[in-house]
Amino acid sequence: MEPANSRFPLFWIVLIIGVVVIAAAAAIFYFLDRQNTVNANSDSHPTFIDSPDSNTGITAVVEQGFGDNGNDDGDQPFVIHLSDGTAQDQDEEPIPQADTTPLSEAEIQEILARLPALQVAPGDQVEFKLPGDPIPPPRPGQTIEQPFPIDPQERSPDEVASGPLQVLRYAPEGEVPIAPTINITFNQPMVPLGTLTQLAEEDVPVEVEPDIPGTWNWVGTRTLRFNFDSDQIDRLPMATQFNVTVPAGTRSAVGGTLADSVSWNFRTPPPSITQSYPNYGPQELEPFIFILFDQRIDPPSVLESITATADGQPFSLSLADQELYAEDEDISRMTENAPEGRWMVLSPDEPLPKDSEIQITVGAETPSAEGPLTTSKEQSFGFFTYPPLKVESHTCSWYSSDELCYPLSPFYIRFNNPLDPELYDDSMLSINPSIPGATVSIVENTITISGATQGSTTYRVTIDGALTDIFGQELGREEKLTFRVGKAEPVLFGPDDNLVTIDPASKSPILSLYTINYNRLDVKVYSVVPDDWPDFLTYLQEFYRTDQPGNPPGQLVMDQRLEVDAEDDQLTEVGIDLSEVIEGDYGHFIVLVSPPKGFFEEDRYWEKLNIWVQVTQIGLDAFSDQDELIVWATELQNGAPIEEIAIQSDSRSIQTVTNTDGITKFDIPSEGILYLTAQRGQDIAFLPRSTYFYGDERWQSISEVDDLVWYVFDDRAMYRPEEEVHV
Missing domain, CATH: 2.60.40 (Immunoglobulin-like)
Structure with missing residues (x-):
């Protein structure tokens, strides 16, 4: 009999060998199976990433996350790129035009003479009937005829307790960006009830410095409002310090007296730039410079405070000739839309140097045409002039790694200057190997090459030196660019x-x-x-x-x-x-x-x-309003209407047939309609209200509801809490 310990090592050796064989077989099976599959992503939902805006359009990227292997080599985002389209050159033969000869007057009359005489039926010609006077709308209540204002001899005013006169509120006050009017409200009536003409003759107990032309109006008997008289602006002047005083001793209409004078001040701002052009680049060497302010200005006076530099070197500016800048589309549009008297257009006295940073500075102490105040700080903007044309970058997507492109993704070639598409032709760009269905478009400074790019392929794009930008500069030398397209993900x-x-x-x-x-x-x-x-x-x-x-x-x-x-x-x-x-x-x-x-x-x-x-061979459409549904059945083959076809709703509450036009109309039932069917023999067409799977979208009957709309306005713009308002 063999000792037990002599069999024990052999048992474990056999067991270990068996486990290794099974593991190796499983690994081989897994490897072969995985060749036809794609790594599973760990994210359960895609992630949307917005690309930064660019001159060439907008790119939206959808990423699915990371694979099970812990890296992102197996993930490929789905890319949507939108950009302005450009027309593609096509070889088209023009349609030949037939040779024609205009008919003579005699020939025209001969043709018209063939027409039968126009028969006039009784009643075709009648006298024009004007509509009668409209029925006057009903008026609620009783109309009382009474002269206004009432004759003081007929009725004396009731006695009113006066007390001391006070200024309850005033506006504007302090530093304000804009001042439409001056408003003052007292605690007692200051004028009697009367017509606007009578109120205009009343004395105004207010002093304003500076003394500017304007009109004082009483809004009611307690509120006084001042409007600046001007055919140029509809507010108080800018760049002005205003001082307003209601003198002591001012009396109200009921005898109240103001014990102490009430004074305050407010200040409107000096000129501020609200728009400037150009403020980017590249630009021409003799550009027009447009500046818009928030108030009226005197361009020659403002020009004295403006300085300009090109790469730090000063250069001089002058007011531009209107006949010249009117031909510039951008400047012309801006001047047409700008308020009158608030803008100026400048131009350099000499052409600017190429590839230079331009700085325009409106200095401190810049005056206004509306008031005496001047600016306290500088205001600047800048742009740069065009450099020599060159290729700045070439890529297929902003998120590409290792310079690999995805199959079917476009190629982008970006230049430092906008290109002139009118001077481009197909001979200026070649692709090797060729891309099936390739199209080339130019938008601003970018050439986009789209087509069925092949995976695991290297493309070489050659750009001719004759490529020209909008400034008339040529590229000057041939450029060879390489795009490597990697293997497509399943x-x-x-x-x-x-x-x-x-x-x-x-x-x-x-x-x-x-x-x-x-x-x-x-x-x-x-x-x-x-x-x-x-x-x-x-x-x-x-x-x-x-x-x-x-x-x-x-x-x-x-x-x-x-x-x-x-x-x-x-x-x-x-x-x-x-x-x-x-x-x-x-x-x-x-x-x-x-x-x-x-x-x-x-x-x-x-x-x-x-x-x-x-x-199916049945086309089914449905159109609804608040309470009715119109169903239209047609042949999908030719669009002909289908007569006498059975139409049915999902709940079977609607069962009808179409007329000779393939149409049937019925009221939407209270439970709504989830889907419709149209049946002709064994052919059943199916039309749901919506294919969206979240929610229960149905055709529903919607009752009409009257909307109550009102408009609230405030003539004084200064009602106080708990005031009683009469409209």
């Missing part, structure tokens, strides 16, 4: 909507999807009817909420792994043929498509497509 995408109608002209009911770098897909197809739509929406809600929705409604009629014959890095169309599962020529299906899941990987639900597909 991707699967299909229709944007959850509901798709198969092309009625298609010979077979095929749902088209698109993939890159997937060689197989898992496909499941469920046969459904329109009544399954609510359950499908619930399935979608659970799918996006938990990523484990279970099975969709309907009967499973297809469950297969579809092999995709595609080249690496090539966008490939994949057709899901429903003819194998359809009964007859029509039907409804839920199609689920996803990349196959690796043995050791989680389900990549974010790449899964869930699509309701209907195969």
